[in-house]
Amino acid sequence: xxxxxxxxxxxxxxxxxxxxxxxxxxxxxxxxxxxxxxxxxxxxxxxxxxxxxxxxxxxxxxxxxxxxxxxxxxxxxxxxxxxxxxxxxxxxxxxxxxxxxxxxxxxxxxxxxxxxxxxxxxxxxxxxxxxxxxxxxxxxxxxxxxxxxxxxxxxxxxxxxxxxxxxxxxxxxxxxxxxxxxxxxxxxxxxxxxxxxxxxxxxxxxxxxxxxxxxxxxxxxxxxxxxxxxxxxxxxxxxxxxxxxxxxxxxxxxxxxxxxxx
Amino acid sequence: xxxxxxxxxxxxxxxxxxxxxxxxxxxxxxxxxxxxxxxxxxxxxxxxxxxxxxxxxxxxxxxxxxxxxxxxxxxxxxxxxxxxxxxxxxxxxxxxxxxxx
Numbered sequence: 001x002x003x004x005x006x007x008x009x010x011x012x013x014x015x016x017x018x019x020x021x022x023x024x025x026x027x028x029x030x031x032x033x034x035x036x037x038x039x040x041x042x043x044x045x046x047x048x049x050x051x052x053x054x055x056x057x058x059x060x061x062x063x064x065x066x067x068x069x070x071x072x073x074x075x076x077x078x079x080x081x082x083x084x085x086x087x088x089x090x091x092x093x094x095x096x097x098x099x100x101x102x103x104x105x106x107x108x109x110x111x112x113x114x115x116x117x118x119x120x121x122x123x124x125x126x127x128x129x130x131x132x133x134x135x136x137x138x139x140x141x142x143x144x145x146x147x148x149x150x151x152x153x154x155x156x157x158x159x160x161x162x163x164x165x166x167x168x169x170x171x172x173x174x175x176x177x178x179x180x181x182x183x184x185x186x187x188x189x190x191x192x193x194x195x196x197x198x199x200x201x202x203x204x205x206x207x208x209x210x211x212x213x214x215x216x217x218x219x220x221x222x223x224x225x226x227x228x229x230x231x232x233x234x235x236x237x238x239x240x241x242x243x244x245x246x247x248x249x250x251x252x253x254x255x256x257x258x259x260x261x262x
Numbered sequence: 263x264x265x266x267x268x269x270x271x272x273x274x275x276x277x278x279x280x281x282x283x284x285x286x287x288x289x290x291x292x293x294x295x296x297x298x299x300x301x302x303x304x305x306x307x308x309x310x311x312x313x314x315x316x317x318x319x320x321x322x323x324x325x326x327x328x329x330x331x332x333x334x335x336x337x338x339x340x341x342x343x344x345x346x347x348x349x350x351x352x353x354x355x356x357x358x359x360x361x362x363x
Contacts, residue, residue, distance in 0.1 A: 144280075
């Protein structure tokens, strides 16, 4: 069992660069929860973090839109505003995920030359343990229809979990994204907090597998297209009960930080 | 948890829609504002010229410069690209409005 921890973290950029429209107290509550994740990671001593995030049309514009992708190679880098970042990739595990994923029937896309979106960076900015560890960045298409179905995300996550458990390294899994938000639409100021809370209750009861049955349409209607990253992680953690570190919704975003103790 | 809907999705009801090919240049321009610092700098220096250089027609340029989200969405712009392009422009034009962590 080399999967030592699993987490889900919000990544809204307002947590990194806070405009005057954001309640500072809410932002700091999320930072505090991120701090707990960082301490947990330091206690769990992973050799790497496998992080599942939804690319915000950053690495993959319309020249190629993979459903699932693995970043392989020695490092990955990106920028957001004046933040520039670069992370080493744990190449042996990245290649194992890619090769064993394909063997298991998932036709994965891979890249050695794609910009790393802030969806990967924001939670790591706050949670990367000291000393820092390399990543295996894993992409799920969340914003460009047709996205992979929640069931497919769950199945991929289940396979991913088996692959990671078969490795000799100590691996932490992190899903980045969510919860309800509607950037760029007329629903922006009306996140579906009730739906979020219902999902968090379900996760605390160890019933995350039920999310595999949600439709893509429902994720879109509730502002939760990014929950595909959580559903992928849920495939890997199975019936583990979630511990909610915070649910701190802003006027536009259901900020949540969760651990699945394994 | 809310009841799971089993109805087939109508793409016109989705918040995040398939980007139609007719909107490719518009979406490419928004992607440039979001993700290409050099293009963003050119846009900040001369918005109209930068947008026209990306192949946008007169009406698209008008809606982009006006920041008319609904008009851009109606033209097939992807909602997330509209959102983040506007945020990136704002971050550059009004950097003091942000607290950086």
